[in-house]
Amino acid sequence: xxxxxxxxxxxxxxxxxxxxxxxxxxxxxxxxxxxxxxxxxxxxxxxxxxxxxxxxxxxxxxxxxxxxxxxxxxxxxxxxxxxxxxxxxxxxxxxxxxxxxxxxxxxxxxxxxxxxxxxxxxxxxxxxxxxxxxxxxxxxxxxxxxxxxxxxxxxxxxxxxxxxxxxxxxxxxxxxxxxxxxxxxxxxxxxxxxxxxxxxxxxxxxxxxxxxxxxxxxxxxxxxxxxxxxxxxxxxxxxxxxxxxxxxxxxxxxxxxxxxxxxxxxxxxxxxxxxxxxxxxxxxxxxxxxxxxxxxxxxxxxxxxxxxxxxxxxxxxxxxxxxxxxxxxxxxxxxxxxxxxxxxxxxxxxxxxxxx
Amino acid sequence: xxxxxxxxxxxxxxxxxxxxxxxxxxxxxxxxxxxxxxxxxxxxxxxxxxxxxxxxxxxxxxxxxxxxxxxxxxxxxxxxxxxxxxxxxxxxxxxxxxxxxxxxxxxxxxxxxxxxxxxxxxxxxxxxxxxxxxxxxxxxxxxxxxxxxxxxxxxxxxxxxxxxxxxxxxxxxxxxxxxxxxxxxxxxxxxxxxxxxxxxxxxxxxxxxxxxxxxxxxxxxxxxxxxxxxxxxxxxxxxxxxxxxxxxxxxxxxxxxxxxxxxxxxxxxxxxxxxxxxxxxxxxxxxxx
Numbered sequence: 191x192x193x194x195x196x197x198x199x200x201x202x203x204x205x206x207x208x209x210x211x212x213x214x215x216x217x218x219x220x221x222x223x224x225x226x227x228x229x230x231x232x233x234x235x236x237x238x239x240x241x242x243x244x245x246x247x248x249x250x251x252x253x254x255x256x257x258x259x260x261x262x263x264x265x266x267x268x269x270x271x272x273x274x275x276x277x278x279x280x281x282x283x284x285x286x287x288x289x290x291x292x293x294x295x296x297x298x299x300x301x302x303x304x305x306x307x308x309x310x311x312x313x314x315x316x317x318x319x320x321x322x323x324x325x326x327x328x329x330x331x332x333x334x335x336x337x338x339x340x341x342x343x344x345x346x347x348x349x350x351x352x353x354x355x356x357x358x359x360x361x362x363x364x365x366x367x368x369x370x371x372x373x374x375x376x377x378x379x380x381x382x383x384x385x386x387x388x389x390x391x392x393x394x395x396x397x398x399x400x401x402x403x404x405x406x407x408x409x410x411x412x413x414x415x416x417x418x419x420x421x422x423x424x425x426x427x428x429x430x431x432x433x434x435x436x437x438x439x440x441x442x443x444x445x446x447x448x449x450x451x452x453x454x455x456x457x458x459x460x461x462x463x464x465x466x467x468x469x470x471x472x473x474x475x476x477x478x479x480x481x482x483x484x485x486x487x488x489x490x491x492x493x494x495x496x497x498x499x500x501x502x503x504x505x506x507x508x509x510x511x512x513x514x515x516x517x518x519x520x521x522x523x524x525x526x527x528x529x530x531x532x533x534x535x536x537x538x539x540x541x542x543x544x545x546x
Numbered sequence: 547x548x549x550x551x552x553x554x555x556x557x558x559x560x561x562x563x564x565x566x567x568x569x570x571x572x573x574x575x576x577x578x579x580x581x582x583x584x585x586x587x588x589x590x591x592x593x594x595x596x597x598x599x600x601x602x603x604x605x606x607x608x609x610x611x612x613x614x615x616x617x618x619x620x621x622x623x624x625x626x627x628x629x630x631x632x633x634x635x636x637x638x639x640x641x642x643x644x645x646x647x648x649x650x651x652x653x654x655x656x657x658x659x660x661x662x663x664x665x666x667x668x669x670x671x672x673x674x675x676x677x678x679x680x681x682x683x684x685x686x687x688x689x690x691x692x693x694x695x696x697x698x699x700x701x702x703x704x705x706x707x708x709x710x711x712x713x714x715x716x717x718x719x720x721x722x723x724x725x726x727x728x729x730x731x732x733x734x735x736x737x738x739x740x741x742x743x744x745x746x747x748x749x750x751x752x753x754x755x756x757x758x759x760x761x762x763x764x765x766x767x768x769x770x771x772x773x774x775x776x777x778x779x780x781x782x783x784x785x786x787x788x789x790x791x792x793x794x795x796x797x798x799x800x801x802x803x804x805x806x807x808x809x810x811x812x813x814x815x816x817x818x819x820x821x822x823x824x825x826x827x828x829x830x831x832x833x834x835x
Contacts, residue, residue, distance in 0.1 A: 242729050263735035275730035279748040289734035
């Protein structure tokens with residue numbers, strides 16, 4: 191069992207509190223991604239779990255055992271760093287076997303373990319090279335091999351793909367996912383790339399200023415963001431936001447926009463007339479309507495074809511909205527007309543930003 | 547009729563002449579400076595293959611007549627015990643400097659303890675104290691504790707004197723090593739000592755070699771502490787030994803010069819042996835894994 195428990199965790203650097211009373215449980219074998227903007231505390235949280243940074247308060251447990259004050263080695267964790275941190279004066283073989291050597295594993299067994307991991311990661315032909323002689327992707331695999339060879343309870347990843355080019359990143363993402371499916375160890379993955387988080391993680395934890403904004407399955411965060419921060423952080427292109435005021439007439443509920451137009455909202459929302467709202471519209475839910483048939487219309491400002499899709503940015507009153515349409519469908523004319531279904535509109539309280 | 551404008555032609559020639567003149571002037575200046583710097587060495591080499599009579603007859607800068615390379619044999623034989631003493635003093639001093647300074651530099655660079663920068667700046671400013679100010683206190687101290695006229699006295703003083711510079715160099719170098727290397731080693735289970743010994747020392751090889759060459763040269767060539775802290779002839783370093791070729795009434799210039807050349811040979815050999823690493827160490831930039 192290697193579940194991770196964080197209870198009321200706090201961390202301060204001097205007078206600056208970077209992690210504020212954070213509690214989280216990560217199940218055994220779960221792949222959890224920590225995402226958030228720069229400075230939100232995700233790397234600090236990872237380093238506290240690793241034992242590289244002492245906590246200012248709270249408890250950390252791994253496998254049911256309290257690990258506060260324990261060294262990284264005693265916690266039986268392995269970590270892959272953003273820059274891979276391979277020892278430049280050692281060969282790949284020595285890099286991978288270093289921790290086995292420190293653990294006094296017999297040479298024969300260590301050699302067998304290195305060979306097994308190298309075979310799994312397809313780096314058997316690189317064992318006698320030094321890190322300077324490797325490509326970025328090869329170094330990343332060696333770093334993974336170094337982490338895997340000691341059979342840890344927990345894997346920690348600190349933005350391991352951020353130094354790779356776009357194509358290699360996609361390739362390595364797939365390999366990491368396959369690897370996790372094979373080894374099924376508890377993994378905590380820090381990234382600022384929400385696409386990586388969405389594709390890799392069983393569960394995503396969104397952090398902001400040292401607090402958890404929301405955690406859950408990727409599609410859960412995508413389809414039901416708990417607040418405006420999560421709504422705009424998850425999803426690319428980002429969710430469109432419009433201010434509105436609620437208007438209830440009997441069972442029917444609509445949102446009055448600044449220009450007086452109304453958008454019907456889903457039934458059953460606990461909203462009374464006059465409540466100030468923020469409407470969230472996913473770009474892919476803004477369907478292109480026929481001329482003059484759209485609820486949201488405005489001049490086309492930018493057209494970005496990406497192949498399978500086209501991103502269209504158009505002006506709407508004082509705002510700019512982005513719609514994602516089929517790449518085959520032509521975007522004609524100087525005006526874009528969009529419609530959206532009531533069930534597809536996310537409604538947030540304007541004052542608190544929380545989902546209604 | 548239009549007269550050809552001579553200044554225009556002269557202007558067209560100027561751009562080609564000026565850079566060539568400037569380059570020639572630079573080369574001449576460098577050659578002149580090189581000659582000035584090389585003159586003492588040339589003088590020593592010239593004097594080392596002459597006789598006293600030849601110098602007195604023909605002056606300091608004439609061609610050797612007779613050519614007397616046997617001066618080197620005389621100097622080497624005469625300096626042999628001093629060469630041995632220099633070796634006994636220099637090698638442990640260098641090892642002591644590198645060991646102590648590297649541990650101090652690792653701690654200052656990597657460990658976050660209170661007063662870290664105070665320790666660093668205190669160490670560095672120690673090198674600002676003039677050696678002349680230290681002579682009498684150190685002599686009195688070693689005399690009082692019974693270390694006067696021992697190899698250990700010179701070794702301790704040499705280590706002390708060269709630690710500040712070594713700490714400055716090594717701390718600057720260790721600061722360029724990515725922090726993640728130490729963290730990766732800690733995650734792998736390395737103790738602080740293992741990180742220092744297995745990771746930072748091997749990575750620091752260029753800096754260590756550069757320091758080794760410099761420290762060897764400075765310690766081997768030191769005259770002052772060999773004069774002050776040691777009285778017995780068999781413990782005196784080679785720099786003091788050369789002075790023995792100077793009598794009360796006469797000076798054996800050829801032997802002194804030959805002795806200087808013989809004494810300089812080890813430092814030249816050390817540099818030649820390590821020159822590739824030395825140059826890399828002196829010109830290194832950030833470390834990339």
